[in-house]
Amino acid sequence: MNSKDQFNNYLKHIINNDLVSSYVPEILNSFESLQLKKNDFFVSKNQICNYFCFIKSGILQHSIDVDGEEKTTYLALKNTCTAALKSFLHQQPSRKNIKALSNCELLVITIDDFNRLIKENTAFFQFYHKLIEHQIFLIDDYRIDLLTLSPEERYQKLLMNDPELLQSIPLHYLASFLGISKRHMSRIRKNIK
Template sequence: MLYSATTAFSKIHLKKNESLVKEGGICPYFCFIESGILQHAIEISGNEVTTYLALRHSFTSSLNSFLFQKPSRKSIKAISDCTLYVADLKTFKNLIENNPAFHQYYYNLIEKQICLIDDYRIDLLTMTPEERYTKLLQTEPKLLQEVPLHYLSSFLGISDRHMSRIRRNIK
């Protein structure tokens, strides 16, 4: 069956703290976030570490788990109430194979994400916490308004206490 991108996605809702996928589970969907924020996190030595924050009007998934039906190495949960448009694997593959516009959009999305991940990894190794925070202020000011501080500090690799100090000094 051929799908158009606009009819292929189904609407679902996640309440705050509800999971899309838990570490070890299979991610069921490729998602477009209409509203809300999804936190990608891993567990390290009993501590939750934020690896990514997916905001409104973006796509997200535990892609390795979704595409290859493997246990997810991360959890994805709503940190606010979310409205998502989701596609299951069969629908997603049909879109990729039969909808050239969606295929190109997905290719561009993945290309952009790879570049962002590369920059993020290099920033963690080469920038001070203050520099990472300042860069976030310049490039993603919405995050600072919409995401609770403890998720941002985890994402930036900064303790909550140090993050508070940085915010006071850089205003």
């Protein structure tokens, strides 16, 4: 399946409205391919995020620096969209880094094309609205989990909901993302299979 077909399926799944399917080709034509090699930056802290992207393959790590230590704030996986959104939308320097944890194939759109689609393309407007709504739900769940679940329970939830993360992401990134020390994460992995 080529990247546009994969993105087309993703758009239709998120939008879930056949009445706007005639708008989808314009969306697909507004995105271009971008390749990142492992450890390349999609955006660096204090730089402007130039693109909003769909991840065809690979993993993008969102991170911040806290007292000289890299902290993972989000892991964007295959068949999802991501950006340093505030930086992208407001064209201001990013407060975080977004780095490829593996070779990545992305479909990207510039701010001008993004804004044009939001204003003129009903399907893209619906897609973006539903995407943001879904992300808010995920962020809310993540914050509640940090406050109510033990480290072991957070790890078990990840194991149940996103088992591919455990295969494809180094332990220290997962530990940071779950708010667990690397040493504690190693103990948890030994005890939970």
